[in-house]
Amino acid sequence: MMVQWLRLASLLPCALALRASEPPHHARQVAIIGAGAGGSSAAYHLAQYAAEAGIPTNITVFERNDYIGGRTTTVNPWNDPTISVELGGSIFVQSNRIMVKAMEEFNLSAAGHDLAAQMDMPDLGIWNGREFVIVTKAGDTWWDKAKLLWRYGAAPLWTNRLMKSAVGRFFQMYDEPVFPWKSLGDAVERVGLLEATGVTGEQYLKANGIGEAFSKEIIQASTRVNYASNLPYIHGLETMVCMATNGAMQIEGGNWQIFAHMLKASRANVHLNTSIARISKQQDGSYEVTTAAGQTSVFDEVVLAAPLQYSDLDIHPAPHHVPDEIPYTKLYTTLFASPFRLDQKAFNLDAKTPVPQYVLTTLPPAEIPVDGAGSPSFYSISVSDAGLNPESSPIRFEYIYKIFSPFRVNATFLSHILGQDVFPEEAEHGNVNGTVSWIHHKLWYSYPREYPRVTFEEIKLDDGLWYTSGIESFISTMETSALSGKNVARLIKDEWVAQGLDDSYSKARKDGADDEQYQQEL
Secondary structure, three states: OHHHHHHHHHHHHHHHHHHHHOOOOOOEEEEEEOOOHHHHHHHHHHHHHHHHHOOOEEEEEEOOOOOOOOOOOEEOHHHOOOOOEEOOOOOEOOOOHHHHHHHHHOOOOEOOOOHHHHOOOOOEEEEOOOOEEEEEOOOOOHHHHHHHHHHHOOHHHHHHHHHHHHHHHHHHHHOOOOOOOOOHHHHHHHOOOHHHHOOEHHHHHHHOOOOHHHHHHHHHHHHHHHHOOOHHHOEHHHHHHHOOOOOOEOEOOOOHHHHHHHHHHHOOEEEOOOOEEEEEEOOOOOEEEEEOOOOEEEEOEEEEOOOHHHOOOEEEOOOOOOOOOOOEEEEEEEEEEEOOOOOHHHHOOOOOOOOOOEEEEOOOOOOOOOOOOOOOOOOEEEEEEEEEEOOOOOOEEEEEEEEEEOOOOOHHHHHHHHOOOOOHHHHHHOOOOOOOOEEEEEEEEEEEOOOOOOOOOOOEEEOOEEEOHHHHHOOOOHHHHHHHHHHHHHHHHHHHHHOOHHHHHHHHHHHHHHHHHHHHHO
């Protein structure tokens, strides 16, 4: 009996060695290129999905900028950290499920600025280059609303119903059986939105009985401020998105914080100031990712979470699906501070009538729409904030403005809208005691030209290679980019489960526990 036990004991190291020599179950390695809404959401949701499936996952995020948020970022006037102004994605709305849920989960606060009331000015005006076609105030009476109905009839009501119908269809893409979607085109067709994406906003509104006056004066002002597009140059669904503004909000301190918190919660390894130069598919199906500095790492999955055409990225060999290069809007965003309000003369107002806080634009009645700003020359001007200029002598109260335009704002334009002399150097860099004390210019390739289309980019470019930015030609918002990231995360997890990785890791954990128990018993 003792001999048999000794023989068994002598075999134990060999048996354990054989078990140890079996291929270990490594954590899945995932690279995400881009730390904007899509990339941050992909990391956040993949970490959750993988944990639920019991699949160990290491996520690495590469971002070429020095900040998280992509086209969602803020700047600080006068370098004052207590004042932050959105430079990119400015608002989301109450119906944006992912953004609102994240805001609540991360205990972030919505900004609360009622500047129009504080400064005794109208809330919003729509300027056609000659006159304000409409001006509204936050506390408008029933009589003011009655005048709106007198001017436009039932068009506002019919537009609201049309918007709710379109948005309701879109929300089906969040849930089963539509979610997750392997093909964006198939999902759009399944929820019945191709009829909205396949025609212009002008055609869509006309087909649904929306009056021309309301379309051109109100709805077009919204498509211009949101997507720098007149109605003949934007598809019908994006036109409806522009009208879904109920519960508009932004995060105190900047919307980018949502995406920073997503990455923190995902426990991803985040590398800022890191550009990716090359992605090379290996014979075993993995991907070697090379940074611009020449550092390489190998990953099981790679998620491209930025428009490929602006990524300066070499993919070798070329993936099965290569996203088409599409036109993006070249949009200039100008933030500046001044002690002066907008000049009434610039907007054909009398001296006693203040210019509204938000000046949106549309075209005058006889002007044929072009793919651009037209005769008003800009898309919008707004008072984004106000505060004390700590660098002026003496310290003075100033307004902080935001302009969206198709051109770089210059001294001539600023002098015109302020009714004060602005010198060229001041228009470029500001002068702490001048008419423009501080200024920040930014050129964005902000979103695709949302032309009508019925086909959309593939989500899976190749085995293990995924793309989130294809959704932008469908709807381009922070919310939809976050939804695209979540969708990719779910597709990756589902593939892992289909490959049996969840069972494999579960078995590995069980075997590991059995080994430990076995050795303890011995």
